[in-house]
Amino acid sequence: MRTGIFFYYQEGNRLRDFPNALEGILERESVFFYDAFYPSKPASSFDLNPVSYEALLQVHTSEMIEEVRRAGVFEGALLSASGTIRAAEKIGRGEIDNAFVFTGYGDHHAGPDFFGGGCYFNGAGIAIQELRKGYGVKRFAIIDTDAHHGDGTWEVFRADPDVLYVCFCGNPDWEENNKVDIHVSHRITDDIYLEMVRKTLKPRLRRFRPEILFWNWGYDGTKGEYGDIGLSPHFHILLTKEVKEIADEICRGKFIIVLCGGSRRDLAHHLIPRMIEILAEAKRPH
Ligand SMILES: [Zn+2]
Ligand SMILES: [Zn+2]
Numbered sequence: 001m002r003t004g005i006f007f008y009y010q011e012g013n014r015l016r017d018f019p020n021a022l023e024g025i026l027e028r029e030s031v032f033f034y035d036a037f038y039p040s041k042p043a044s045s046f047d048l049n050p051v052s053y054e055a056l057l058q059v060h061t062s063e064m065i066e067e068v069r070r071a072g073v074f075e076g077a078l079l080s081a082s083g084t085i086r087a088a089e090k091i092g093r094g095e096i097d098n099a100f101v102f103t104g105y106g107d108h109h110a111g112p113d114f115f116g117g118g119c120y121f122n123g124a125g126i127a128i129q130e131l132r133k134g135y136g137v138k139r140f141a142i143i144d145t146d147a148h149h150g151d152g153t154w155e156v157f158r159a160d161p162d163v164l165y166v167c168f169c170g171n172p173d174w175e176e177n178n179k180v181d182i183h184v185s186h187r188i189t190d191d192i193y194l195e196m197v198r199k200t201l202k203p204r205l206r207r208f209r210p211e212i213l214f215w216n217w218g219y220d221g222t223k224g225e226y227g228d229i230g231l232s233p234h235f236h237i238l239l240t241k242e243v244k245e246i247a248d249e250i251c252r253g254k255f256i257i258v259l260c261g262g263s264r265r266d267l268a269h270h271l272i273p274r275m276i277e278i279l280a281e282a283k284r285p286h
Contacts, residue, residue, distance in 0.1 A: 006083030010104035050078035058129040077120035084123030092135035108150030141210035146218025147227030218261030
């Protein structure tokens with residue numbers, strides 16, 4: 001598998017160890033590194049451009065875009081969403097198979113006309129519209145294992161049956177128009193969560209047969225995090241293996257991990273390189 005890493009340099013603590021913590025991974029021939037922003041580098045060495053205004057309008061209202069501008073995070077939000085969109089385009093063109101996207105701001109609380117919870121633009125939402133328009137991709141799945149409900153992503157695709165959205169969160173079980181909430185208790189074990197993924201997510205994805213899979217991955221449900229539901233750090237490694245396996249089976253391994261919630265620097269340092277290793281080691285299915 002060819003793996004793209006889409007990097008976003010942001011001030012703050014959680015990603016402070018990156019990209020240094022990717023040492024040994026970046027040197028591999030099948031791993032490609034693209035970065036969006038780094039103040040001390042010359043502009044010509046940025047690999048990723050901000051999202052265009054026209055692209056934003058496919059998902060967000062002009063009023064909402066203006067509100068993000070007034071919030072003072074506009075450029076960062078554009079570059080952050082850009083990683084997901086460029087990852088999708090490179091997969092669409094067959095340049096890479098899978099990707100890990102470092103975001104400064106998450107996706108899933110950003111809706112058509114609202115935002116919150118540290119999310120401004122819905123990168124996966126915009127990426128899906130771009131894949132439709134430019135690459136003829138028709139069926140998409142987004143899975144969401146951040147601890148919180150993805151109200152933004154749900155609203156963006158509420159009326160769209162060709163996007164399967166499976167959200168593991170505190171909401172009761174619910175399903176409408178291929179938007180699915182799967183209830184996760186506020187106290188859960190790794191084993192029970194993984195069993196739920198095998199029983200509820202895998203069969204759904206097999207039936208739906210998406211051509212590409214997005215994974216809104218947050219680690220805020222880990223013990224000691226702000227969304228603590230009792231998960232161990234190792235849970236995320238096991239879940240990555242599960243999701244990779246299903247992506248290999250149903251969509252030739254085309255799969256994008258989008259970093260969502262989580263705040264701890266030590267967890268980011270521990271988990272992200274291991275998850276990228278799993279992506280990079282995936283064999284290309286025949
Ligand atoms: Zn969250
Ligand atoms: Zn939900």
